Structures are given as structure tokens and as C-alpha cells.
Amino acid sequence: MAEPEFERAKRSTKWNSRLSWIWTEYSVIIAFLILFVVSSILSPRFLEFSNLMNILMQVSIIGVIALGMTMIMLSGGIDLSVGSVLALVGVFSVIALNASGSIFIAIITALAVGAFTGFLNGFMVAKLKIAAFIATLGMMAAARSIALYTSDGGSISGEVEGFSAISNSSIGAVQSPIFIFGLMAVLVFILLHQTRFGRYVYAIGSNEKGALLSGIRVDRIKMAVYTLAGMLVSVAAIIETSRLNSISSSSSGQLYELDAIAAVIIGGTRMTGGRGKVVGTLFGVLILGILNNMMNLMNVSPYLQGFVTGLVIIIAVVFQKRE
Amino acid sequence: MSSFLSMKNISKSFNHVPVLKNVSINVEHGEIHALLGENGAGKSTLMNILGGVHQPDEGAIVLNGQTVEMTTPRTSQSYGISFIHQELNVISDLRVYENLFLGNELKNRFGFVKVEEMCDKTSDILAELGVDIHPKTYVRHLDTSYKQMLEIAKALLHNSRLIIMDEPTTALAEHEVHRLFALMKNLKQTGVSIIYISHKLKEIQEVCDTYTVLRDGHVVGSNRMKDENLDEITKLMVGKSVSEDRLTESHSFGPVALEVKHLTSEGFFKDINFTVRKGEIVGFTGLAGDGRTELFESLFGFRKKYNGQIKIFAQDVNINHPKQALKAGMGLVPKDRKENAIIKDLNVIQNMSLSSLAHFEKAGLIKGRAEREKFNFYEQKLNIKVPNPKTTIDKLSGGNQQKVVIAKWLEVNADIIIFDNPTQGIDVGARREIYQHIVALADKGKAVIILSSEASEIRKVCHTIHVMYQGEVTAQFAGEEATDDEIMSYATGSKRGR
Numbered sequence: 001m002a003e004p005e006f007e008r009a010k011r012s013t014k015w016n017s018r019l020s021w022i023w024t025e026y027s028v029i030i031a032f033l034i035l036f037v038v039s040s041i042l043s044p045r046f047l048e049f050s051n052l053m054n055i056l057m058q059v060s061i062i063g064v065i066a067l068g069m070t071m072i073m074l075s076g077g078i079d080l081s082v083g084s085v086l087a088l089v090g091v092f093s094v095i096a097l098n099a100s101g102s103i104f105i106a107i108i109t110a111l112a113v114g115a116f117t118g119f120l121n122g123f124m125v126a127k128l129k130i131a132a133f134i135a136t137l138g139m140m141a142a143a144r145s146i147a148l149y150t151s152d153g154g155s156i157s158g159e160v161e162g163f164s165a166i167s168n169s170s171i172g173a174v175q176s177p178i179f180i181f182g183l184m185a186v187l188v189f190i191l192l193h194q195t196r197f198g199r200y201v202y203a204i205g206s207n208e209k210g211a212l213l214s215g216i217r218v219d220r221i222k223m224a225v226y227t228l229a230g231m232l233v234s235v236a237a238i239i240e241t242s243r244l245n246s247i248s249s250s251s252s253g254q255l256y257e258l259d260a261i262a263a264v265i266i267g268g269t270r271m272t273g274g275r276g277k278v279v280g281t282l283f284g285v286l287i288l289g290i291l292n293n294m295m296n297l298m299n300v301s302p303y304l305q306g307f308v309t310g311l312v313i314i315i316a317v318v319f320q321k322r323e
Numbered sequence: 324m325s326s327f328l329s330m331k332n333i334s335k336s337f338n339h340v341p342v343l344k345n346v347s348i349n350v351e352h353g354e355i356h357a358l359l360g361e362n363g364a365g366k367s368t369l370m371n372i373l374g375g376v377h378q379p380d381e382g383a384i385v386l387n388g389q390t391v392e393m394t395t396p397r398t399s400q401s402y403g404i405s406f407i408h409q410e411l412n413v414i415s416d417l418r419v420y421e422n423l424f425l426g427n428e429l430k431n432r433f434g435f436v437k438v439e440e441m442c443d444k445t446s447d448i449l450a451e452l453g454v455d456i457h458p459k460t461y462v463r464h465l466d467t468s469y470k471q472m473l474e475i476a477k478a479l480l481h482n483s484r485l486i487i488m489d490e491p492t493t494a495l496a497e498h499e500v501h502r503l504f505a506l507m508k509n510l511k512q513t514g515v516s517i518i519y520i521s522h523k524l525k526e527i528q529e530v531c532d533t534y535t536v537l538r539d540g541h542v543v544g545s546n547r548m549k550d551e552n553l554d555e556i557t558k559l560m561v562g563k564s565v566s567e568d569r570l571t572e573s574h575s576f577g578p579v580a581l582e583v584k585h586l587t588s589e590g591f592f593k594d595i596n597f598t599v600r601k602g603e604i605v606g607f608t609g610l611a612g613d614g615r616t617e618l619f620e621s622l623f624g625f626r627k628k629y630n631g632q633i634k635i636f637a638q639d640v641n642i643n644h645p646k647q648a649l650k651a652g653m654g655l656v657p658k659d660r661k662e663n664a665i666i667k668d669l670n671v672i673q674n675m676s677l678s679s680l681a682h683f684e685k686a687g688l689i690k691g692r693a694e695r696e697k698f699n700f701y702e703q704k705l706n707i708k709v710p711n712p713k714t715t716i717d718k719l720s721g722g723n724q725q726k727v728v729i730a731k732w733l734e735v736n737a738d739i740i741i742f743d744n745p746t747q748g749i750d751v752g753a754r755r756e757i758y759q760h761i762v763a764l765a766d767k768g769k770a771v772i773i774l775s776s777e778a779s780e781i782r783k784v785c786h787t788i789h790v791m792y793q794g795e796v797t798a799q800f801a802g803e804e805a806t807d808d809e810i811m812s813y814a815t816g817s818k819r820g821r
Contacts, residue, residue: 190688194688194689195687195688195689196680196681196684196689199669199673199677199680199689202666202668202669203666203669203677205668206666206667206668206669207662207665207666207667207668209662209663210662210663210664210665210666211666211677212625212645213623213625213645213655213657213663213664214645214666214677214678214731215645215646215648215649215678215735216645216646216677216678217644217646274666274667274668275668
């Protein structure tokens with residue numbers, strides 16, 4: 001009698017451990033699916049193709065930034081400056097655009113400014129050993145200030161035909177920002193999961209001293225991480241600037257760091273680094289997008305969106321603690 | 324008269340895996356009782372049951388003739404049992420008296436703490452222990468051995484009648500160990516009983532009155548401690564006899580792989596000279612704080628400030644970063660494996676390949692299959708026991724983790740491999756295996772350096788032993804002619820120059 005009972009108990013613990021494994025590995029996907037189903041029940045318009053595309057379109061900018069944030073947070077850091085840097089990059093690229101009349105030069109300028117600010121962040125963190133939170137907080141204030149100063153606190157608009165086509169065109173049924181987001185996601189996925197660089201990022205986030213004693217150039221990798229993340233902010237800035245054909249030095253990029261960090265955390269990346277996945281971040285971005293979309297569809301005041309984002313971050317972290 | 328403490332017929336399973344099977348143990352008043360066994364034998368589980376952390380499936384705990392139930396760590400404490408864990412439970416940023424009274428602060432009727440009274444009581448207890456520390460000292464300024472004393476003081480403050488010590492000497496230098504032992508003997512006189520968990524048989528022989536050996540959750544032996552029992556106890560622990568023979572055979576060496584001249588780093592080591600040839604195993608030993616770890620961290624590029632000359636295969640090298648050391652053909656298996664060597668979020672395979680990812684790349688992308696195949700090779704070669712190589716490395720036992728770290732440097736193809744305290748936290752059976760692998764490396768022509776404070780251990784494997792004292796090499800022995808006593812007299816500075 002005792003024997004089969006023991007076997008059954010053994011099987012059920014096996015089941016439990018398997019279930020808990022699925023939960024820890026895929027909790028963000030499960031949460032996404034639940035949210036998706038609930039949304040489609042609550043609002044008939046949710047499932048319309050144009051609405052789904054609209055969601056993707058709206059998350060593409062934060063999504064691109066969140067990809068870079070994932071790299072930084074995996075390495076054990078954080079970047080609070082992304083919103084301000086987005087405005088700075090936008091201002092400089094529009095100035096370059098109008099001065100040169102060349103879209104190409106505008107893009108190169110954008111990438112250079114993003115890479116430079118990212119490199120500065122990385123330099124402060126890796127070489128000057130300043131805590132990432134402090135270093136990027138300083139950059140957040142400084143970049144916004146330079147953006148305001150350069151444009152006299154106002155907005156500047158592009159004066160070159162064709163610049164706004166970058167974001168306002170489609171490839172088939174897919175608008176180009178969505179396409180760019182997808183492309184960046186694939187690149188970052190390959191970089192983090194299939195290359196030496198990516199492996200080093202995980203190693204540094206998990207055990208920095210161990211990584212150093214394994215012969216990894218920890219400083220260089222960290223600076224590269226922040227520089228690459230800065231360039232992803234450039235890409236996001238190009239999408240944003242081109243979509244409206246203008247950039248506001250005061251309001252563009254406001255609180256983008258909050259959404260980007262939220263997406264990464266909801267996606268299951270550990271705050272202290274070393275653990276997390278690009279796919280998790282993608283679903284984190286989508287969860288935030290669907291929540292905002294549903295609140296629009298259900299006529300919830302836009303002022304409450306921040307409240308919901310905050311709530312979701314906290315709930316996500318509480319659930320992750322349980323592992 | 325019945326025993327002070329008896330744990331009777333304790334059984335415990337986790338997830339239907341039995342960890343303790345019908346275990347009984349008796350401890351008398353004022354007795355130091357050694358609890359022995361390899362890692363995984365069930366020592367911690369047994370003590371956690373006594374400490375109220377786990378509940379037994381079967382069996383009873385009898386204290387002073389009364390059956391008691393330890394439902395929480397607090398109940399256990401209220402019965403006068405204190406558990407001093409291997410990782411010390413003191414808070415560095417608080418003062419000595421604040422640590423001592425943490426959670427039990429003396430308060431006046433307004434709820435404010437009575438600092439002076441707590442300080443006085445702290446002074447009394449510390450004086451009783453023969454420890455001279457000011458109660459208002461910050462704990463971060465204290466040596467590890469004093470932090471241990473604090474734990475013991477805490478136990479006395481709670482009027483503990485039984486203190487459990489889990490491997491208290493792993494982080495202690497020789498003279499600190501003696502201080503601890505003197506204190507334990509004092510406690511014994513006042514009727515306090517101690518359960519002492521350790522791997523170090525010599526220490527146990529010195530300080531313990533009785534012992535119990537666990538193996539695979541069973542009691543395999545329990546007796547009074549006698550001098551002639553040591554070999555037998557070892558046999559009981561591993562289930563087979565471990566020989567004391569030298570593991571290394573002398574053979575001819577190859578060319579000089581590493582030559583160090585006049586290496587000096589202010590405040591850490593000075594005027595260090597030595598050579599290591601291919602096929603040779605060179606040991607460095609001494610007490611804690613002798614500068615050997617700093618010396619080799621400098622050689623490996625982890626510390627930057629030093630003067631002197633380093634030659635690798637007769638070439639002058641200048642090493643400022645571990646990456647350069649790696650390129651020059653050096654590998655380091657560092658001490659404190661958890662902090663320095665393993666990357667706990669990476670899986671076993673990824674830990675193996677971390678320093679040589681270029682070997683597994685094709686067009687810039689890592690080929691997981693190539694990594695896995697290489698790991699299978701080392702798994703067999705080094706006898707690594709891994710249920711699933713895709714689990715994170717922290718799930719493995721210490722010995723197996725260390726083998727993965729060794730595999731990492733083999734894959735880099737390092738010519739010179741430095742092992743710092745290679746058997747730290749590894750049980751007796753696996754220790755010998757690690758040393759056998761190290762000897763095999765030398766036999767294949769690697770130049771090997773071993774750093775350890777346990778001279779008796781590395782004596783068996785080294786061709787040459789350098790003894791360090793306060794940053795200087797004070798003696799050099801051929802491995803077969805060194806004796807523990809003589810090494811110790813140089814390591815403690817009582818003899819100099821040879």
C-alpha cells in the first residue's frame with residue numbers, strides 16, 4: 001500500500017518542480033498570454049489588425065531603448081539618461097539635417113551623439129568606478145540641459161523632404177518603426193546569446209571579479225555595453241524625430257527611462273545583473289503596450305497610465321522574488 | 324545519570340530522499356563532541372534539526388532527561404542551544420556591544436537603549452572569555468577570529484549550555500586557531516558542551532573528547548577520542564583508507580617556465596625570487612597574511628603595483644591585466660571559489676569555456692555543440708560528476724566545481740597553472756582526487772604552483788616548497804625532506820633564513 005503512494009507523491013513533486021521551472025522560465029510569457037486573452041474579451045476592438053499594429057508601432061521606440069537597457073542591466077548597471085539622451089540626439093540630428101540637407105549625415109550624427117554619451121556613461125562606470133545610478137543620473141541632467149541650450153528650450157523641425165519618410169513608410173503591411181524594432185531585437189538577441197561579447201556581459205553581471213580573473217577585459221566590455229546602448233537610443237531618437245518631423249528639447253523622451261527599465265524588469269532580468277533574456281524584455285515591452293492600449297480603448301484617463309505602469313513593475317518584482 | 328543531550332533515532336528525508344537514517348548521538352555536560360563526515364553525510368541536517376531549522380520525520384531530542392521539540396530556531400535558543408554557522412553572523416557596521424545585544428537590546432522605560440549598561444555587560448563577558456576588545460569598537464575592524472569570539476560571547480549572553488560550531492577554523496590563521504581552542508577548553512570547564520563540526524582531524528584530535536562519524540546519513544562510529552584513532556576515523560569517513568604516501572614521483576624537469584626576480588610590492592611582499600620548471604610542482608605555504616596570495620595575484624595581473632622582473636620561457640613579460648597573464652600562458656585557480664572562480668549564473672559548460680571562447684566560434688558566433696562536445700571530453704578526463712551540464716554551476720559540489728575550473732584552464736592550454744588553496748571546502752575523498760589531477764598536469768609537462776596554508780597537505784605533492792613569513796620567503800625545502808614541524812617553525816617566524 002505504501003509503495004504506490006510513495007510513487008505518486010514522487011511523481012507529483014516532479015510535476016511541481018517542472019511546473020515551477022516553467023513558471024520561472026516563462027512567467028512573463030504566461031502573464032502576456034493572460035493579459036492578451038483578458039484584453040480580447042474586454043474589448044472587441046483589441047483584436048483588430050489595425051489595433052495590434054498600432055500597439056507595436058507605439059512600443060517600437062521604448063522597445064529599441066529597452067533592448068539596450070537589457071544589455072546594461074545584465075552587466076549589473078542601469079541607465080537613467082536614455083530619455084534625455086534621446087532628446088539630445090534628436091536635437092543634434094535635426095540641426096545636422098537642416099544644415100547639410102542630407103538624411104545620411106543626420107543619421108550618422110545621431111549615431112555619433114548616442115555612442116558618445118553612451119561611451120561617457122561607460123567610462124564613468126568602468127574607469128572612474130562611479131555607481132551606474134549616479135553616473136547616468138548626472139548624464140540625464142546634463143544631456144537634457146545641452147538639448148535645451150542648443151535649441152533655446154523649444155522644438156526644432158526638419159526642413160528636408162524625405163526625413164519623415166523613415167518612420168512614416170511601410171514595408172508591406174508593416175510600418176517601418178516596427179520593422180526597425182524587430183531588426184534591432186534580432187541583432188541584440190544574437191549579440192547577447194550567440195557571441196563572446198554577450199557571454200562576457202552575463203559573466204560580468206553575475207560575478208565581476210570572477211570574470212576579471214578569467215581574463216575578461218571587464219572595463220572594455222562595460223564601456224562597449226554602454227556605447228552600444230547609447231547607439232540604440234540614437235536609433236530610437238531617429239524613429240521619434242522622423243515620425244513627427246520634429247523634436248522637442250523639453251518634452252521629448254520624458255520618463256522614457258521609466259518605461260524602458262520597467263519593460264526589462266517585467267521581462268525577468270535581475271536588477272543586479274547576470275540573469276535575464278532578450279525575449280523576456282520583448283514581452284515586457286508588449287505587456288506595457290497592451291496595458292496602455294487597453295486603457296485608451298476603455299477610456300481610462302491617460303493620467304492613470306503611470307499608476308498602472310508603477311503597479312505592474314512592483315507586481316512583477318514581487319513575483320520574481322519568489323524564485 | 325543520563326546524558327545532557329541525546330538525539331534518539333532521528334530520521335529525515337527531503338523530497339523522499341533520506342538524508343538521515345536512524346541517527347543517535349549523545350553529548351555530556353562539559354564535553355567537546357566532534358561531528359565528522361564528508362560533505363553530504365548529513366552533519367548539517369542533523370545540526371539544523373537540533374537548531375530548530377528542520378523538523379525530524381522520526382526520532383526525539385532529549386535534553387536533561389526531558390523530551391523537547393525544537394519547532395523554530397528561537398525555541399532551540401530558549402533551551403540554551405547556540406548555533407555558530409560557518410559564515411559568521413555578525414554585522415560589520417555595528418559596534419561590538421550592538422552586535423552582542425542585537426534583537427535583545429536593554430531598554431529603559433521610555434524605550435531608549437541603555438548604552439552604558441550594555442557596554443558594561445559586554446566588557447564583563449569579553450573579560451570572562453579573556454578577550455581584550457573595547458565594546459564600542461566597530462566589528463569591521465576586528466580579525467576573523469575575534470568575530471568568532473563575538474559569536475561565542477553572544478552564546479554566553481544567552482546563557483547557552485550547548486554551542487554548535489560549524490567548521491569554525493576554515494577562515495582562521497594558526498595562532499587564531501590556538502586562541503579559539505584555549506577558549507573552548509575554558510568553556511568546557513564551566514560545564515558548557517560543544518558540538519564541533521570540522522574536516523580537520525588534527526584539530527579534532529587536539530580539542531575534542533568524543534566523536535561521532537556520519538556517512539550517508541548513518542552513524543558509522545562513535546567513541547572517545549584517542550590518539551591512535553585518527554586513521555580509523557578517516558577510514559570511517561570515506562569508507563576506505565586514505566594513504567599518507569607522497570603522490571608525486573621525482574622525475575626530470577623541462578626548461579624553466581617561470582622565473583621571478585626581486586619581485587616587491589610595498590606592504591605585501593618583498594624581494595621574491597624563484598623559478599618553476601616544466602613538470603615541476605612548487606608549493607608556497609605560510610600563515611594567513613604571509614603575502615603569498617597577493618604575490619600571485621600580482622603575477623597574474625590582478626594587482627598592478629609591483630617592481631621586479633618576470634620571465635616566462637626566458638622572455639621578459641610585463642603583466643598588468645589577467646588577460647595578459649592568460650596570453651602569456653598563465654592560469655589561476657583562485658581561492659574562495661564562490662567569489663573568484665565560478666560564475667554562478669552561467670551553466671557548467673559555459674564556465675568551462677569562458678576563457679577560451681575563441682575555440683568554439685565560427686564566423687563570430689559561438690557553437691553550442693562544440694562547447695558541449697569539449698565539455699564531454701573534460702567530464703571524462705577529470706571525472707566530473709554532473710547530472711546535467713546545462714544546470715548552473717552552483718548546483719555542483721565543491722570538488723566538481725573545482726574540476727570545472729581546472730578544465731577551464733586546461734582548455735586555455737596554460738603552461739603555468741597557479742592553484743590557490745585548491746581544496747578549500749572540498750571533502751577528504753575529493754581532495755585526494757584534486758591533487759591527483761594536479762600531479763597528472765605536472766607529469767604532462769605543465770609548470771604548477773600550489774598555494775596553501777596546510778603544509779601537511781601540499782608536502783605530499785610538491786617537489787619544492789617555499790615558506791613565507793610576513794611577505795618574505797624564509798625557507799625553501801625539497802618536498803620529500805620537509806617536515807610539518809620545520810615548515811611551521813619558519814612559517815611562524817620562530818626560525819629565519821635558510
